[in-house]
Amino acid sequence: MLRFWDALDDEERDQLTQQIESIDLAEVARLMAGVSDAPDWAELAKQAEPPHAVQLDHAENRFTADDALRRGEQALRDHQVGLLLVAGGQGSRLNFEHAKGLFKIGPLSDRTLLQVLIERQRAVAARYGTRVPLYMMTSPATHEELVAFLDKHDRFGLDQADVQLFCQGTMPAVDFQSQRILLEAPGQLALSPNGHGGMLEAFDQAGCLDDAQSRGLQQLFYGQIDNPLLQVCDPTLIGYHLLAESELTTQVVRKRDPLERVGNVVQLEGKTRIIEYSDLPESVAGQRDAKGELRLWAGNLAVHVFEMDFLRRMSADADALPLHQARKKVKHIDDDGNIVEPQSENATKFERFIFDLLPMARNALVVEAAKYAAFAPVKNATGNDSPETARQGMVQRDAELLRQAGAQVDDVTVEVNPLWALDAAEAQRKLQPGLHVTQPTYFH
Numbered sequence: 159m160l161r162f163w164d165a166l167d168d169e170e171r172d173q174l175t176q177q178i179e180s181i182d183l184a185e186v187a188r189l190m191a192g193v194s195d196a197p198d199w200a201e202l203a204k205q206a207e208p209p210h211a212v213q214l215d216h217a218e219n220r221f222t223a224d225d226a227l228r229r230g231e232q233a234l235r236d237h238q239v240g241l242l243l244v245a246g247g248q249g250s251r252l253n254f255e256h257a258k259g260l261f262k263i264g265p266l267s268d269r270t271l272l273q274v275l276i277e278r279q280r281a282v283a284a285r286y287g288t289r290v291p292l293y294m295m296t297s298p299a300t301h302e303e304l305v306a307f308l309d310k311h312d313r314f315g316l317d318q319a320d321v322q323l324f325c326q327g328t329m330p331a332v333d334f335q336s337q338r339i340l341l342e343a344p345g346q347l348a349l350s351p352n353g354h355g356g357m358l359e360a361f362d363q364a365g366c367l368d369d370a371q372s373r374g375l376q377q378l379f380y381g382q383i384d385n386p387l388l389q390v391c392d393p394t395l396i397g398y399h400l401l402a403e404s405e406l407t408t409q410v411v412r413k414r415d416p417l418e419r420v421g422n423v424v425q426l427e428g429k430t431r432i433i434e435y436s437d438l439p440e441s442v443a444g445q446r447d448a449k450g451e452l453r454l455w456a457g458n459l460a461v462h463v464f465e466m467d468f469l470r471r472m473s474a475d476a477d478a479l480p481l482h483q484a485r486k487k488v489k490h491i492d493d494d495g496n497i498v499e500p501q502s503e504n505a506t507k508f509e510r511f512i513f514d515l516l517p518m519a520r521n522a523l524v525v526e527a528a529k530y531a532a533f534a535p536v537k538n539a540t541g542n543d544s545p546e547t548a549r550q551g552m553v554q555r556d557a558e559l560l561r562q563a564g565a566q567v568d569d570v571t572v573e574v575n576p577l578w579a580l581d582a583a584e585a586q587r588k589l590q591p592g593l594h595v596t597q598p599t600y601f602h
């Protein structure tokens with residue numbers, strides 16, 4: 159790490175010193191030595207059961223959707239709910255040179271991911287006559303750009319007092335041949351954000367936990383910046399969470415394919431947990447029940463509702479979230495200072511996952527959503543989970559909303575701004591009766 163020390167100026171030396179001091183070298187060494195607390199998932203997964211879940215159209219659900227909606231609406235009216243968006247990821251698969259939040263996703267409007275989600279947040283707040291503060295997690299890779307973009311656009315209509323950005327921590331990348339921490343530049347380690355689980359520590363350290371408490375918030379609605387279908391602060395999900403007295407509730411969708419690349423929400427040893435798709439043996443993933451349905455059916459959407467007290471309790475020991483290792487391509491400099499752009503994975507990165515909190519929560523609850531209405535992530539530049547599929551998802555959901563509101567919609571691109579109508583009932587009040595949509599139309 160100090161190879162180029164003699165050539166650095168004072169400022170560079172200070173920066174490098176700070177970076178080195180922020181690393182727990184013993185921990186990195188322990189992880190690299192293969193000492194891991196990670197369980198043997200392949201073995202454990204054999205005992206996995208489907209999660210206890212509130213399912214769509216399921217007669218045996220403990221609560222009705224109507225009761226949940228009313229309970230959640232009350233919580234919103236009582237100013238109990240805050241929103242947390244995680245936007246610290248490097249978005250490496252997307253091949254977009256800016257923070258993902260700046261990606262233009264609106265099929266007709268060209269609105270960015272950030273604007274799409276904030277407008278939904280504002281629409282929910284307006285409907286319930288409440289303020290929903292936004293906490294957004296950034297990382298050194300995205301912070302400045304997101305701050306500047308929000309300023310430039312007047313936070314898309316949110317009050318300055320209701321927006322707080324906080325920066326997550328980083329972990330170094332370790333070359334797996336030499337087992338050395340990589341340098342990005344002579345005075346700069348190759349650091350990357352420490353995973354969405356870094357939120358637990360960063361939220362507290364930035365004072366957001368105290369801020370949320372001083373505002374009287376009791377639930378935090380958690381979502382990812384790269385899902386334009388995120389049902390921001392969905393009252394029904396919040397309502398189920400409250401009725402079940404859950405400390406952590408997670409929204410899932412029914413998997414269509416056993417090997418779908420989403421985390422599997424399961425019940426294991428009496429706890430709700432997520433087993434990553436890469437850890438679930440094919441033989442287990444493919445199991446079907448008597449009706450021919452996938453037994454482990456619940457796919458993780460990374461949409462959660464946290465009880466604030468639970469977050470506070472867990473924040474006292476943020477290291478309780480394990481560090482996972484991932485093999486990635488990491489650009490760096492070699493011993494002579496030449497830039498190396500690896501063609502294949504060369505280094506290990508370390509990340510914490512927020513969903514590792516699930517087994518620690520009392521009464522963790524799983525709630526099923528319809529995929530078309532809740533999830534269309536922007537991950538890859540092309541193909542699955544790309545901007546193209548996300549836009550298709552947005553159009554499909556909005557067309558469905560308009561049809562439910564009584565319009566006839568041809569096979570054309572439509573887009574609905576939630577500030578115009580948050581749901582079909584609101585759209586129905588605004589649409590001309592008998593409307594036939596024959597051309598691409600943005601309702602806003």
Ligand code: UTP
Pocket residue numbers: 244245246247248249250251252258295297326351352353354356381382383384509537
């Ligand atoms: P992903 O794990 O899909 O990563 O993040 P990513 O950064 O968006 O994309 P790739 O893997 O580099 O291509 C899921 C969500 O979690 C956030 C991301 O911003 C995204 O909203 N995230 C991820 C963080 O906030 N911090 C992290 O360290 C990692």
